[in-house]
Amino acid sequence: MPPTLVDMVQRVKTSRRKRARFRYPSPEEASVGYRDLPHHEASGGGSIEALLRYEPLVLKWWKLLERSEVQAERVDELGPNSFRGVHPGPTVLEHPDGSIFISLRAPSAEAATRVLEALVRERFELPRPPERIDEMNGVIREIAESEVSVSLFDGEEEFCVELPRKIFEDGHVPLREDEGFQFFVDRYSDGLEKAVVRPLPRRELSAEDWETIDKEIGELLDGE
Amino acid sequence: MGNERGAESSSLLSLHVVGAGIGESIILQIPHESRPGRFHWGVVDCYSASKDPWKNPTLRFLRSKKDLGACRLDFACVTHPHDDHLFGFWHLFASDDVVVEKFWRFPADDWTLLRAFRGLSGDFALHAEYPRLERELSNLLKYTKKHRKSDDPSRYRRCLDYNKAVYRRLIHTIDSGNDVLLEISSLAPSSKQLDNHADRLAACLGDEESPRKRLFDPTRYDREIHNLLSVVLLVRFGDTHIILGADAECDSWIDILGNSDREEDGVHLSCDVIKVSHHGSVDAFHQPAWEEHAARRPPVVIITPYQRGSSRLPDSVMRERFAGCASEVHVTSELAEIGRVRKAFKSNFLRRKILRHVAGSSLPVHGKTVRVDHMGHVLRVDDLTIE
Numbered sequence: 372m373p374p375t376l377v378d379m380v381q382r383v384k385t386s387r388r389k390r391a392r393f394r395y396p397s398p399e400e401a402s403v404g405y406r407d408l409p410h411h412e413a414s415g416g417g418s419i420e421a422l423l424r425y426e427p428l429v430l431k432w433w434k435l436l437e438r439s440e441v442q443a444e445r446v447d448e449l450g451p452n453s454f455r456g457v458h459p460g461p462t463v464l465e466h467p468d469g470s471i472f473i474s475l476r477a478p479s480a481e482a483a484t485r486v487l488e489a490l491v492r493e494r495f496e497l498p499r500p501p502e503r504i505d506e507m508n509g510v511i512r513e514i515a516e517s518e519v520s521v522s523l524f525d526g527e528e529e530f531c532v533e534l535p536r537k538i539f540e541d542g543h544v545p546l547r548e549d550e551g552f553q554f555f556v557d558r559y560s561d562g563l564e565k566a567v568v569r570p571l572p573r574r575e576l577s578a579e580d581w582e583t584i585d586k587e588i589g590e591l592l593d594g595e
Numbered sequence: 596m597g598n599e600r601g602a603e604s605s606s607l608l609s610l611h612v613v614g615a616g617i618g619e620s621i622i623l624q625i626p627h628e629s630r631p632g633r634f635h636w637g638v639v640d641c642y643s644a645s646k647d648p649w650k651n652p653t654l655r656f657l658r659s660k661k662d663l664g665a666c667r668l669d670f671a672c673v674t675h676p677h678d679d680h681l682f683g684f685w686h687l688f689a690s691d692d693v694v695v696e697k698f699w700r701f702p703a704d705d706w707t708l709l710r711a712f713r714g715l716s717g718d719f720a721l722h723a724e725y726p727r728l729e730r731e732l733s734n735l736l737k738y739t740k741k742h743r744k745s746d747d748p749s750r751y752r753r754c755l756d757y758n759k760a761v762y763r764r765l766i767h768t769i770d771s772g773n774d775v776l777l778e779i780s781s782l783a784p785s786s787k788q789l790d791n792h793a794d795r796l797a798a799c800l801g802d803e804e805s806p807r808k809r810l811f812d813p814t815r816y817d818r819e820i821h822n823l824l825s826v827v828l829l830v831r832f833g834d835t836h837i838i839l840g841a842d843a844e845c846d847s848w849i850d851i852l853g854n855s856d857r858e859e860d861g862v863h864l865s866c867d868v869i870k871v872s873h874h875g876s877v878d879a880f881h882q883p884a885w886e887e888h889a890a891r892r893p894p895v896v897i898i899t900p901y902q903r904g905s906s907r908l909p910d911s912v913m914r915e916r917f918a919g920c921a922s923e924v925h926v927t928s929e930l931a932e933i934g935r936v937r938k939a940f941k942s943n944f945l946r947r948k949i950l951r952h953v954a955g956s957s958l959p960v961h962g963k964t965v966r967v968d969h970m971g972h973v974l975r976v977d978d979l980t981i982e
Binding site: 504505510512522523524529530531532556558564566576578581584585588591592593 | 644705706709710713714724727733736737740810811903906940941942943944945
């Protein structure tokens with residue numbers, strides 16, 4: 372049986388109209404690496420299509436990452452509103468020579484990278500990154516010998532817990548009362564959970580920020 | 596929840612003090628002068644750990660007493676801008692089924708206060724809880740706009756928003772024919788405390804000429820300064836005197852006692868019930884004030900604890916001191932409501948940690964109900980539980 376180019380793992384979930392426009396790349400087109408799908412321009416930038424070339428070597432993986440960054444620039448140029456409607460799942464095309472083409476739509480470069488990472492890991496059984504869960508901001512309340520009393524804020528409520536002192540040392544969070552930190556739990560594929568703290572990103576407010584703030588406060592107080 | 600309606604006496608004043616480990620809400624249930632079985636209601640401070648109005652314990656309590664008219668509040672008072680007295684206060688105004696006739700609040704410049712909270716929110720590394728405080732205050736101002744714009748100044752009153760020291764500012768009365776059934780006055784803050792607060796808040800700003808152009812410096816900020824604004828209320832129900840101390844500290848009590856108009860006004864601090872100020876901390880204990888509180892007879896003392904990190908109020912030493920001045924000491928609850936597990940955390944790590952702090956997954960909110968008559972008698976103190 373002659374080799375077929377297309378082995379679609381997951382069909383693009385999109386409207387009939389969009390599917391009609393979708394055209395898989397010819398081997399010649401694919402061999403040049405990555406490029407825009409032809410219909411992308413025709414759709415007036417209504418969606419982002421990233422066609423990325425991947426060869427099954429870990430060495431090449433980094434090239435893929437680089438290319439996803441190239442895509443990131445374009446996402447920014449189009450602006451956040453350019454990505455509307457259905458977000459179809461990724462489509463994986465395998466070439467008989469071992470090359471893989473991944474077509475995906477994502478609202479941002481970061482999202483595209485995450486999907487690509489997951490696809491490649493699944494295919495080559497690379498260890499999955501831990502799942503980040505229970506992300507919250509926290510503040511240190513009291514420091515004891517082995518444990519630190521903290522308040523965690525999930526945006527809605529405050530929870531008081533005690534965390535081991537060691538995780539603050541590992542996370543380079545200064546151990547002092549009223550110090551803020553980011554908290555999350557990394558859950559690994561084998562079920563292992565690891566609590567992680569990080570220093571909160573500081574954001575100094577500039578004079579321009581204060582102008583915006585004062586305007587908002589003025590509107591709230593309505594001239595009072 | 597609470598007691599059955601049959602137990603409600605139509606001639607007694609009930610003081611429901613909710614405070615489960617952190618934060619406090621005080622609900623006054625005042626007998627109606629002409630309609631037996633109906634009551635006037637008022638709320639002084641409100642704390643809800645959750646931003647969801649349906650989880651607000653004060654609102655849940657009021658709704659449970661809807662048939663007694665609790666959803667129409669004669670007044671609502673927020674004593675000072677601290678999270679444990681303010682979080683969830685705006686729910687009273689945002690709820691369709693609750694009407695607030697009059698709103699009294701601490702005297703402070705909203706502009707500077709909001710700027711300060713926003714400045715602290717911008718520097719999360721120092722103050723992780725300020726984004727919510729700023730949001731809560733903004734919501735409160737937004738929802739009380741109708742009161743602020745009212746032509747009737749009594750509908751929106753900044754307690755003691757004045758330029759000279761005034762002792763015993765009468766802010767509310769309920770008349771019964773020719774007699775005054777209930778009288779509420781504010782004893783603090785004094786103008787000296789207000790000036791002190793304004794100065795200390797201004798010290799967090801830079802050196803620009805216009806205060807509105809100065810940038811806020813969070814490192815100079817001390818959250819305790821807002822205790823200077825604490826509104827202390829004196830509730831007179833016939834011969835029964837009740838003092839609600841909010842978070843007033845020693846300086847406030849010194850100012851109250853030192854006021855030269857006090858004797859002329861015939862005001863004294865002796866009381867039958869006192870909600871201890873600042874959660875029974877040593878900073879709020881002023882011996883001369885307590886001597887005056889107990890001048891007529893030792894009062895019933897209610898303490899709302901504050902159990903958060905290194906702050907464990909009241910401590911055992913202070914409990915003994917209060918016991919020495921009081922006929923009875925009641926603590927609303929030692930259990931921190933905020934520690935409850937209201938949501939299912941994804942990680943077993945956090946579930947285990949939080950469950951170590953609390954005994955169950957759905958804990959009720961605890962408090963105390965004090966019932967007094969108008970003759971200066973404290974008749975009963977009951978446990979209050981809001982499921």
